Amino acid sequence: MLKKLHRSSYHLQRVLELRTPIQFVKGVGPRIAEWLGQKNISTVEDLLYYLPFRYENRLNPRGIGELRPGEMATVIAEVRNSAVFRTKKGMPIFELVAGQGRSTLKCIWFHGEYLRDRFKPGQLVALYGKVEEGWKGRGLQIQQPQFELLDGSAEGEDQPDLENTKEFESLEVGRIVPIYESAASGKLTSRWFRRTVYGALQNLAAEIPDGLPPVLCRRLDLLDRRTAFQHVHFAPEEESFQALENTATPAHRRLIFEELFFLEVGLELKRRKLRARPGIAFALTESVRQAVKKILPFHPTAAQKRVLREIAEDMQHPSPMRRLLQGDVGSGKTIVALQAAVIAMENGYQVAFMAPTEILATQHYLSARHALEEAGYRVVLLTGSLEEDRKRNTRRHIAHGDVHLVIGTHALIQEKVGFQNLGLVIVDEQHRFGVMQRFKLMKKGEAEPDTLVMTATPIPRTLALTLYGDLDTSVLDELPPGRTPITTRTVSDQRAAEVWDFVRKQVKAGRQAYVVYPVIEGAPAEQQEMEFGGEPAGSRSKTGLKAALHMFEELRSRIFPDLHVGLLHGRLDPEKKDETMRQFKAGEIDVLVSTTVIEVGVDVPNATVMVIEHAERFGLSQLHQLRGRIGRGAAKSYCVLMTGGKISQEGERRLKEMVRTQNGFEIAELDLQLRGPGEFFGTKQAGMPGFRVANIFRDRSLLELAKAEAVKLVHETDPQITMDDRHRVMSHLRQHWQRRYGLVEVG
Ligand code: ADP
Ligand code: MG
Numbered sequence: 001m002l003k004k005l006h007r008s009s010y011h012l013q014r015v016l017e018l019r020t021p022i023q024f025v026k027g028v029g030p031r032i033a034e035w036l037g038q039k040n041i042s043t044v045e046d047l048l049y050y051l052p053f054r055y056e057n058r059l060n061p062r063g064i065g066e067l068r069p070g071e072m073a074t075v076i077a078e079v080r081n082s083a084v085f086r087t088k089k090g091m092p093i094f095e096l097v098a099g100q101g102r103s104t105l106k107c108i109w110f111h112g113e114y115l116r117d118r119f120k121p122g123q124l125v126a127l128y129g130k131v132e133e134g135w136k137g138r139g140l141q142i143q144q145p146q147f148e149l150l151d152g153s154a155e156g157e158d159q160p161d162l163e164n165t166k167e168f169e170s171l172e173v174g175r176i177v178p179i180y181e182s183a184a185s186g187k188l189t190s191r192w193f194r195r196t197v198y199g200a201l202q203n204l205a206a207e208i209p210d211g212l213p214p215v216l217c218r219r220l221d222l223l224d225r226r227t228a229f230q231h232v233h234f235a236p237e238e239e240s241f242q243a244l245e246n247t248a249t250p251a252h253r254r255l256i257f258e259e260l261f262f263l264e265v266g267l268e269l270k271r272r273k274l275r276a277r278p279g280i281a282f283a284l285t286e287s288v289r290q291a292v293k294k295i296l297p298f299h300p301t302a303a304q305k306r307v308l309r310e311i312a313e314d315m316q317h318p319s320p321m322r323r324l325l326q327g328d329v330g331s332g333k334t335i336v337a338l339q340a341a342v343i344a345m346e347n348g349y350q351v352a353f354m355a356p357t358e359i360l361a362t363q364h365y366l367s368a369r370h371a372l373e374e375a376g377y378r379v380v381l382l383t384g385s386l387e388e389d390r391k392r393n394t395r396r397h398i399a400h401g402d403v404h405l406v407i408g409t410h411a412l413i414q415e416k417v418g419f420q421n422l423g424l425v426i427v428d429e430q431h432r433f434g435v436m437q438r439f440k441l442m443k444k445g446e447a448e449p450d451t452l453v454m455t456a457t458p459i460p461r462t463l464a465l466t467l468y469g470d471l472d473t474s475v476l477d478e479l480p481p482g483r484t485p486i487t488t489r490t491v492s493d494q495r496a497a498e499v500w501d502f503v504r505k506q507v508k509a510g511r512q513a514y515v516v517y518p519v520i521e522g523a524p525a526e527q528q529e530m531e532f533g534g535e536p537a538g539s540r541s542k543t544g545l546k547a548a549l550h551m552f553e554e555l556r557s558r559i560f561p562d563l564h565v566g567l568l569h570g571r572l573d574p575e576k577k578d579e580t581m582r583q584f585k586a587g588e589i590d591v592l593v594s595t596t597v598i599e600v601g602v603d604v605p606n607a608t609v610m611v612i613e614h615a616e617r618f619g620l621s622q623l624h625q626l627r628g629r630i631g632r633g634a635a636k637s638y639c640v641l642m643t644g645g646k647i648s649q650e651g652e653r654r655l656k657e658m659v660r661t662q663n664g665f666e667i668a669e670l671d672l673q674l675r676g677p678g679e680f681f682g683t684k685q686a687g688m689p690g691f692r693v694a695n696i697f698r699d700r701s702l703l704e705l706a707k708a709e710a711v712k713l714v715h716e717t718d719p720q721i722t723m724d725d726r727h728r729v730m731s732h733l734r735q736h737w738q739r740r741y742g743l744v745e746v747g
Contacts, residue, residue, distance in 0.1 A: 016203045018045035026199045027192075035184035044200055048229045049255075049692045050193065052178030055244045056128050056146065059237060061173060064103035067131045067140050075105060075142075076150070076173055079123045084113055098125055106134060106141040124150040126172060146179075148172060148191060171198055176235040176244065197233050204229075211732025212258055213725035216709065220257070221250075228254040247698065255693045260703050262736045264710035265729060270470045271322070272714055279320035279448050280349065280423050284312055288346040292339045295371045303327075303478035304336050310474045311340050311452060315424070321450035324468050326459060327476030328664035329628025330483070333454045334364065334603075336476070337426045338371055340452055345377055345404045349423025352449075353407040358383045358574050359581055359597060360428065365407045367603075372405065382408035382417070385574030427453045456625065460669045463696060486631040486639050488659045490615070493546075493644040499611060500559050502638070506609050507563055507590045511635060513609035515555065515593050516626055517548040518617045520569045544645060546613050552593040563590040570597050596622065598629055605633035615641035615658075616651035620671035623658050650674060 014024060022042055023033040033042075041047050061076040077098035085093045094112025096119055098105050107127060109115055119125065129145030150172050171177070171194055180193035210225040217224065223231065231251035235244055243249045247256075282288075292308075300308070307325060314321035327333045341351040353368070355361040365381040372379055380394050380403050397403045401420030408417075410427070453471065464473060491499060503513045548569050556565040566589035568580050577597075583589045585604050592598075592607075596618075610630045615623065623641070630637040641655055657670055696703055712718040713729060 014203070015205050016044045016200060017205055018043065018048070018208050020044045022047060025196060026203070027196045032184075032188065035188060039183050044204065047197060047200055048204075048233075050180065050197070051232055051693065052180050054179045055235065055241070056177045056179055057241050058126060058128070058173050058177045059175060061126070064100050064105045064140070067105070069131055069133045069140065071131050072129065073131055074126060074128045075100075076124060076126050077105060079119045079121050079125055080104060081121055082115070082119045084116055096125075098127065104139070106139065107143075107145050107147070108141060109144055119149070126150055126177075148177075171195060171234075175237065176239060176241070178233050178235075194233075201230055201233065209732065211262065211729055211736070213721055213728060215720045215722075215725065217254075219720070220705070220709075222257060223250050223254040225254070225258070227251070247695075252693065253702065256699050257702050257706055259691055259694045260699065260706035261710055262733055264703075264707045265713060265733055266737050267470050268710045268714040269733075274322055274448075274470070275319040277320055277448050279318055279450065280315075280347075281318040282315040282343050282347045282349075282423070282450075284316050284343065288343055291346050291375065292342045294375060295338060295342055296335065297371065298480070300335070301332065301476075301478045301480055303476045304332055307474040307476055308336050308339050310472075311336070312343060314472065315340065315343055315450055320448035321452065322471045323450075323452050324464070324471040324473045325452055325454045325476065326464075326473060327454070327456065328479070329456050329625060330479060330632050331476040332480050333428075333456070333476060334367060335371070337428070337452060337454060338368055341368075341405055341424060341426065342372070342375075342377075344424035344450070347423065349421055349449075350398070350401065350403065350419050351405045351424045351426065352417070352419070352422060353405060353426045353428070354410045355407065355428045356410060357597065358385060358409060359568075359577055359602065361408050362578050362581065363603060364428065368405060368407060377404045378402065379405045379407065382406055383574065384409065422449045425449050425451045427451065456628070456664075460665065460672060463672065482634045483631055484634070484636045486627060486637045486662060488627065488639040488641065488662075490641045490643060490655045490659060493613065493642045496642065499640050499642060500555075502640075503591060503609055503611065504560065504563070506638070510606075511609065512584065512587065512589070512604065512607040513591045513611065514598060514607060514626075514629055515551070515591060515611045516598070516613065517546055517551055517593070517595055518614045519545050519547045520571060520595055521547045521549045545617070546644065548593055548595050551613070555591065555593060560591055564588060565591045565593060568592060568594040568597055570595060596626070598626070602629055603632060604629070606635075608633070608635050608637040609640070610638070611640045611642060613642045614644050615655060616643050616645075616647040618654075620654050620657060620667050620674065623654065624664055624667045627658070627662075628664075 014020075016025065020043060021033075022028055022036055022044065023030060025044060025047065028036065036042070036047070039050070041050055056074065058074045058076075060074070062073045064075060064077065067073055067075070075098070077100050080097040080099045082094065082096040085095060087093060092111060092113045094109040094115045096107045096109075096115075098107065105127070107129075126148045127142060127145040128147070129142040131140055131142055134141040172191070178194055178197075180190045180197075182189050183193075204226070206226075208226050208229075212222065212225070214224075216222070222228075228251040231239070231249065232255060235249065235251070239249055243252075307327075311321070311323060311325075314323055325333055325336065337353070341353070344351050353364060355364055361381065361383050365379065369379050380397065382391065382394055382398075386394070394403070394406075395417055398406055399418045399420055406417065406419075453468075459468070503515075506513060548567065552565065552567040566580050566584060568577060568584075572580070580589070580592070581602070584592050584607075587606060608630055610627055612618065612623065612626055618626070627639045630639060639658075641658060643655070647655075654674070657667065661667060694702070709718075713721055713726065716726075
């Protein structure tokens with residue numbers, strides 16, 4: 001079929017290159033070009049990447065007479081008549097009768113009034129759907145079929161004329177038909193795209209730039225690029241329909257691989273380039289080793305030892321370290337980071353430790369002082385709430401080099417501090433910082449300090465490859481000993497009284513509790529506390545939620561008048577926050593009422609109860625982080641997920657998963673699946689590379705393959721890949737990264 005088409009149609013048309021602006025494509029005038037621009041389609045290549053979102057098998061259109069109830073079928077028939085009826089209850093039903101000779105087929109659409117004027121008698125229509133027995137034995141019918149008018153009744157303006165009806169018909173019928181999302185509020189229909197893409201493919205130059213080395217394509221059995229474009233739109237007859245539906249045809253595979261490959265090559269080049277920069281080679285002498293051991297307040301876990309070894313190796317290497325330390329909540333990342341700090345400080349360098357919130361910075365400061373000051377290191381805290389004088393003074397000390405370790409919030413340290421000789425940067429809980437942002441922030445400098453990024457949001461491997469492909473990864477996959485698993489329950493807030501009784505019992509037994517609310521008062525807490533990393537959990541009404549301020553009063557005066565109840569939220573002034581945290585740590589507060597400010601990092605091992613009200617409102621990762629605040633000591637811990645009001649199906653699912661598992665990696669995977677990568681990482685700030693074809697969930701195995709091939713290419717460890725091949729990849733890569741990610745400098 002395809003071959004015949006190629007022969008039968010010859011347009012006197014300019015040859016199109018991939019870069020050719022879209023208005024040179026047949027059927028695209030200035031106005032349509034503008035509409036397409038809104039879909040980010042401005043070149044022929046962009047158009048070719050506008051992929052069908054599904055396909056319809058119209059290879060074998062059926063005769064109406066041979067249809068059987070229960071089957072899915074495509075029928076090409078003539079419009080006979082159509083009308084709108086109303087049921088007794090007033091529901092409008094649109095009915096279409098289509099025929100082939102004497103046979104007729106009825107199609108109905110519920111609430112189908114909008115179709116009233118769409119069909120004109122005599123038009124040819126393709127119908128696709130499930131064949132059913134009609135009412136009261138009145139022949140066969142299809143309910144809500146997919147349909148397409150096959151006659152050239154133009155729906156958009158600027159529609160190209162059909163010079164060749166045969167060709168047109170054969171795009172619609174007797175083949176696997178690509179279905180596109182319509183654009184420009186429906187003015188550019190699926191059929192319009194089908195014809196336009198078809199025309200573009202016909203006039204596309206015989207040779208188009210293909211960045212993949214042919215030898216790689218042969219070895220991995222990848223189609224050439226031109227054929228891939230052709231087949232992804234107009235599948236060959238023999239294509240497996242299943243594969244088409246799963247986006248897993250050879251054509252898809254080729255385009256997906258290419259997209260992932262160029263991302264991974266770019267990341268690998270970044271990584272290599274970074275490694276080639278001058279860095280610091282820290283010495284790990286016996287006395288340094290001793291100093292590192294000395295600060296340990298407990299026996300490290302095997303995982304902690306292994307990870308420290310990995311970090312120490314990087315630090316000894318003269319190139320700058322870029323390491324991601326992943327560890328579930330409570331896995332003990334802090335002490336490992338402090339040990340790394342000791343290596344740097346013993347070598348005479350300064351260390352910056354950045355935390356996402358003041359509470360956390362303060363907490364790190366307290367534990368760092370505890371661990372380090374006795375050994376003679378000078379540790380300072382630098383947060384926004386310090387008095388100007390004090391900040392200025394602290395900065396002066398840092399600049400003079402009389403301070404060894406500076407702990408503060410990201411913004412403060414990044415923007416305002418001039419170190420004398422910064423050797424190591426530790427970035428805590430920075431999971432909202434994607435790869436593209438990191439590249440943009442990289443400064444040109446002399447000796448780069450080493451960087452250790454710590455994240456408590458476990459990142460599924462596929463995402464880690466994409467987002468942190470430029471970093472080496474260490475994983476703390478073992479919890480310190482003596483932890484008992486946390487018991488998690490969901491309870492309706494109708495039974496709140498029982499929950500409060502339970503909290504009281506725990507407090508009487510010497511423990512402490514958190515009670516978390518989604519909002520401070522009326523409005524969503526997330527908006528008020530962005531800096532603390534609230535992740536919106538779906539739609540959120542502004543009313544009807546129990547709020548921290550109100551419940552604090554309630555709990556303090558009515559429910560726990562006999563206990564010490566504290567309050568913590570993002571709008572308190574910083575001294576008040578610090579003081580409250582200190583009191584809670586010291587056991588002077590029994591029940592801490594809070595918002596998501598405590599989501600990350602807060603460490604009070606004696607707290608064994610976490611009550612989360614409106615738990616249905618929180619995202620999975622957020623719930624996991626919150627639950628991670630307990631179960632940090634040896635005593636048994638309890639997480640109570642209280643629900644109030646309506647719960648969506650997805651909310652229901654999240655709660656179930658929380659009860660079922662405590663594995664952070666599993667929860668992260670699920671969260672990612674439920675919300676998608678954008679939401680998972682906090683949408684725009686995430687710096688997620690945008691994909692046109694690939695989907696890192698669906699295409700995990702191709703991602704792994706692309707990664708492996710990218711590494712081989714960059715490090716020249718593949719004897720089959722020649723210099724020419726590499727040049728080809730590099731020149732393609734530069735354009736690709738510039739266009740896709742807006743970065744000029746790669747590799
Ligand atoms: P996270 O990885 O969530 O940042 P932390 O570093 O805050 O975890 O550690 C959690 C708790 O476990 C802290 O109270 C810490 O002192 C304790 N801890 C860490 N490592 C060990 C260990 N090897 N043995 C006993 N307790 C440990
Ligand atoms: Mg931590």
